[in-house]
Amino acid sequence: MNILDKIVADKYKEVNLKKSLIPIHQLESSVLFNRTTFSLANALRNSQTGIIAEHKRRSPSKGTINQDTNVGQVARGYKKAGVCGMSVLTDIKYFGGSLEDLLLARACVQMPLLRKEFIIDEYQILEAKAHGADVILLIAAVLSKEEIKTFSELAKSLGLDVLLEVHNEEELQKSIMPSLDMLGVNNRNLKTFEVSLETSKTLSKLIPDDFVKVSESGISSIEAIQDLKPYGYQGFLIGENFMKTDNPGKSALEFIQKLK
Numbered sequence: 001m002n003i004l005d006k007i008v009a010d011k012y013k014e015v016n017l018k019k020s021l022i023p024i025h026q027l028e029s030s031v032l033f034n035r036t037t038f039s040l041a042n043a044l045r046n047s048q049t050g051i052i053a054e055h056k057r058r059s060p061s062k063g064t065i066n067q068d069t070n071v072g073q074v075a076r077g078y079k080k081a082g083v084c085g086m087s088v089l090t091d092i093k094y095f096g097g098s099l100e101d102l103l104l105a106r107a108c109v110q111m112p113l114l115r116k117e118f119i120i121d122e123y124q125i126l127e128a129k130a131h132g133a134d135v136i137l138l139i140a141a142v143l144s145k146e147e148i149k150t151f152s153e154l155a156k157s158l159g160l161d162v163l164l165e166v167h168n169e170e171e172l173q174k175s176i177m178p179s180l181d182m183l184g185v186n187n188r189n190l191k192t193f194e195v196s197l198e199t200s201k202t203l204s205k206l207i208p209d210d211f212v213k214v215s216e217s218g219i220s221s222i223e224a225i226q227d228l229k230p231y232g233y234q235g236f237l238i239g240e241n242f243m244k245t246d247n248p249g250k251s252a253l254e255f256i257q258k259l260k
C-alpha cells in the first residue's frame with residue numbers, strides 16, 4: 001500500500017462520517033455557497049510569473065514544515081506578493097490542514113483559492129464551495145475516468161475551476177476531457193517521494209494546448225521555473241519552499257520579484 005492508498009482509505013471513512021453529520025442541504029444553503037468565484041486558469045493565462053503558493057503545515061514526505069502558521073497572515077502575504085492563487089491543504093491527518101483554514105483564507109483575500117484535498121466523493125466538492133474554494137483538485141491516480149467526468153462536471157456547474165493532477169502517461173491519457181481547466185503534473189513520485197522536474201518535461205508534450213499546464217511539487221528555484229516555461233507551463237505550485245520560512249508571504253514576494 002503506497003501513501004496515496006493509505007490517505008484515500010482514511011478519506012472514505014472521514015467523508016462517510018461527515019456526510020452523516022452535515023447534510024448536503026446545509027452545505028448548499030451556506031452563505032459562501034452562493035457567490036461568484038475567481039478563475040485560477042484565467043489568472044494563470046494572464047500572468048507572467050504563474051505562482052500558486054500553498055499553505056502546508058506538514059506532509060508525509062517532509063514531516064513538519066511549519067506548525068506555527070497563521071493561515072490568514074499567510075494568505076495576505078501571498079496576495080501581497082502577487083501570486084495567481086493560493087492552495088490550501090484541508091486534509092487533517094497527513095497535512096495538518098482543515099476546512100477552517102480554507103474559511104480563514106477566504107475571509108482574508110480576494111483571489112483564487114484551491115481546495116487541496118483528496119477528493120473521492122461529490123460531497124467534498126459541495127463542501128469546497130461552501131467553505132470558500134474557487135478551484136478543486138482531482139487526482140487521476142485515485143479516480144476512474146467516469147469519476148473524473150462526473151466530479152469535474154459537477155464542479156463546473158458550481159462555477160469552480162478544475163485542476164486535474166497526473167503522475168504518468170497512463171493517468172494523463174484516461175483523464176483528458178473538456179470539463180477540466182488545468183492539467184497538473186506532479187513531480188513527486190508518491191512511492192519513493194523522489195522529486196524530478198523531468199516528469200513535467202516528459203508529459204508536457206502529451207497535454208493538449210486547450211488546458212493550462214501546471215507543474216507541481218519540488219520547485220524551489222527561479223532556474224526551475226525558467227527551465228519549465230519552454231515546455232508550455234504557465235502555473236507552478238510551490239509549497240514547502242515558502243512554508244519552511246518564518247514568513248511565507250515575504251519569501252513568495254522575494255521569489256516573484258526575482259522572476260520578473
Ligand SMILES: O=C(O)c1ccccc1NCC(=O)[C@H](O)[C@H](O)COP(=O)(O)O
Binds near residue numbers: 186190237238
Ligand atoms: O507533499 C507530500 O509529501 C505529498 C505526499 C503524498 C501526497 C501528496 C503530497 N503532496 C501534495 C502536493 O501536491 C504538494 O503539497 C504540492 O505540489 C507542493 O509541493 P512542494 O512544493 O514540494 O511542497
